[in-house]
Amino acid sequence: MNVVSFEADTQRQHQRYKLPLKCIIDGYRYSCLDWSVGGVGVATGRTVFPQFETFPIELEFPFGDIVISMKVNAQIRYSDANKGRTGLQYVSPTESNLRFFRYVRDCYLTGDLVAANEVLDFSSRMIDTKARKKDAAPPAKAPAEKVKATVVQSLRIVATAAAGVALLVFLGASLYQKLWTFRAEESLVAIDASAVVAPTDGMLTNIVKSGAVKAGDPVATILPSANGRSVTVFSRCDCVVQEAQADVDTQVRAGQPLLSLSMHDAKxxxxxxxxxxxxxxxxxxxxxxxxxxxxxxxxxxxxxxxxxxxxxxxxxxxxxxxxxxxxxxxxxxxxxxxxxxxxxQAPWTGASPSVDPKRIVTSVPAENRSRPGSEG
Incomplete structure (x- = not known):
């Protein structure tokens, strides 16, 4: 069955124009035979491109000393080595591409754009470069609003400065604590006292656990296991009982602490x-x-x-x-x-302590001490 092709079926959608353009395909620059908003005809000579394959092309529009390049994807519609011609159709051109193409076409049709000496020249039309609209100036603030804005800005500056000072103080305190302070391992409140110890082994039958005692007062009684005669322990001073370290009816040994006594004026x-x-x-x-x-x-x-x-x-x-x-x-x-x-310690205290030699005694092992009359 033969397919009849009518002229209306192959009629171009866009009119072609003779413009001195260049087309770069696959890295090679070719002269354009004709150009339209929808495609371009390129003089490719003996080079044949595969039909219906899409290439990224670059169109160069020479305007005097300026060349405007336009990149677009194009599909090979035909490529004839005998005619030395390849026809390409743009594929999915962007809105900016189409606006520029239409602008060049309209200028050419109205005579504002002419081709002379392989360049394009505008005879009368000027390109209107629309400047970006400037934002409208904000309305002038009332005096009260200006004062309020100034106060708010001042408060922000003060708050930021206060936060910075607080951070510096915190860091300084942490550094001070680490370098110039140290803690004792264990500490407790104590009072000067003397210990009362058991003079003999035996059973503790009596002990004073609190209160004030005078010199010569009995503070404890022990019944020795060797005989039946009890031993009384007396206070050696006018003191106060601080703590009892033994309980009644318990066995004690000679030298064992029974209680501790402190002077009345002990602090x-x-x-x-x-x-x-x-x-x-x-x-x-x-x-x-x-x-x-x-x-x-x-x-x-x-x-x-x-x-x-x-x-x-x-x-x-x-x-x-x-x-x-x-x-x-x-x-x-x-x-x-x-x-x-x-x-x-104060920060200005040096690293090498000035120690009173009378307070520190450095012991030397006996075997390292020099003997009188020894050599060396």
Whole structure:
């Protein structure tokens, strides 16, 4: 069956125009034979492109010294080596492509665009480059609104500055706590007392557990197991019973603590257990801060006396007691209660402590000591 093709079936949809354009296909530049809004005819010579294959092409419109390039996808409708011609149809051109194509076509039809010396030239029409519309100026603010805006901006600046200062203070405090303060391992409120010990083995039949006693008053009675005669333990001073360490009707041994006595005028103090590794820092000087269990704080406490230490003590890793006076603070009600002790050094204190040599004794092993008359 023969297919009859009428002229109306193959009529072009868009009129073709003779324009001095260039077309770049697959990296090669060809001259355009004719051009339209829907496609372009290219002089490809002996080169044959596969029919119905789509290529990305680039059209160059020469306007004087300026060349405007337009990229678009195009489909090969036919490619004839005998005629040296290839026809391409644009595939899915963008709206901006179509606007530019129509603009060039309308200028050509109205005579505003002419082809001369292989370039395109506008004879009268000027391209209207529409400037971007500027936003309308905001209405002028009332004086009250200006004042309000100024106040709000000032408050924001103040709040930002306050937040920055607070952050700096926090970081400074954290650094200070880490570099120039350290805590005692264990601390409690104590009072100076003397221990009363059992003079012999036996059964404890009587003991004073609290109250004041005078010198010569009996404070405990022991019934020895060797014979039936009881032994009475007397107080050696006018004191106050601080604590009983044994119970009635229990067996005790000679030398075992029975109770502790303190003088009437004895004042409570704080005993802090400090690691020997921190001893040199204390000898260099430090303020003492005592936090009490009920929430109070003593910031005027003073170290009473530091013990003598040796090189072996510094390397032992053990702890030593530090007695701290609390300057008349009434701590009688919390004797024996744990507290928190912090030692604070000034930032300008150097790293090398100036230790009083009379307070530190460095022991030298006997085998390393030089003997009189020995050589070397």
């Amino acid at each position: 409570p103090h704080v005993v802090a257990m400090v690691d020997y590794g921190q001893a040199l820092r204390l000898y260099k000087g430090a303020d003492v801060v005592v936090d009490l269990p009920q929430g109070g704080r003593l910031s005027d406490a003073q170290i009473r006396e530091l013990p003598k230490i040796s090189g072996a003590d510094l390397a032992s890793g053990r702890k030593f007691p530090v007695n701290i006076d609390v300057d008349g603070a009434d701590l009688n009600a919390i004797v024996g209660a744990p507290v928190t002790v912090r030692f604070v």
